[in-house]
Amino acid sequence: MGQIKISEQDIVNALCLHIAHKRKISPQEVEIELMYDDDYGFSAEAYVNDRKQVLITANIIEALRFWLENEMNIDPFSAAIELLLDDNEGIIAYIK
Numbered sequence: 593m594g595q596i597k598i599s600e601q602d603i604v605n606a607l608c609l610h611i612a613h614k615r616k617i618s619p620q621e622v623e624i625e626l627m628y629d630d631d632y633g634f635s636a637e638a639y640v641n642d643r644k645q646v647l648i649t650a651n652i653i654e655a656l657r658f659w660l661e662n663e664m665n666i667d668p669f670s671a672a673i674e675l676l677l678d679d680n681e682g683i684i685a686y687i688k
Contacts, residue, residue, distance in 0.1 A: 598656065598685040600626060606659030607652065611638055611645075626652075626683045634675045634683060649675065656685060 598606075604624045612619040623639040636647040647655075652675065657668035672688040 596687040598687060600682040600684060602659070603652065603656065603683060603685060606655045606663075607636060607638065607647065609662070610655035610658040611640065613658065615640065628677045628683060634677075656687075660687065 603626060605619075607624045608619040608622040611622045617640065621640060625637045625639075627635050627637070629635070634649045634652060636652060638645045638647055653673050656673050657671075660666040660671060661668040666687070674686045674688070676684050676686065678684050
């Protein structure tokens with residue numbers, strides 16, 4: 593499979609799809625804000641029906657595995673996922 597770069601928008605899309613699937617709602621009902629902190633690493637805030645949920649790195653990886661399986665038809669557990677903060681592209685992921 594080589595290396596695949598996942599854009600920040602695709603990470604947001606993966607989180608929207610995963611949360612929507614878990615809550616049995618439309619992905620359009622989910623808003624995501626990705627964040628990076630030097631002390632805490634990667635995280636995100638999800639907003640659904642005016643309620644905020646804080647997501648940690650493990651939740652982001654879980655959503656990316658869901659996205660890989662359902663949208664990309666890639667075995668999600670055979671892939672190594674690495675999140676990176678890029679100066680130009682924001683938060684991206686590499687799938688190896």
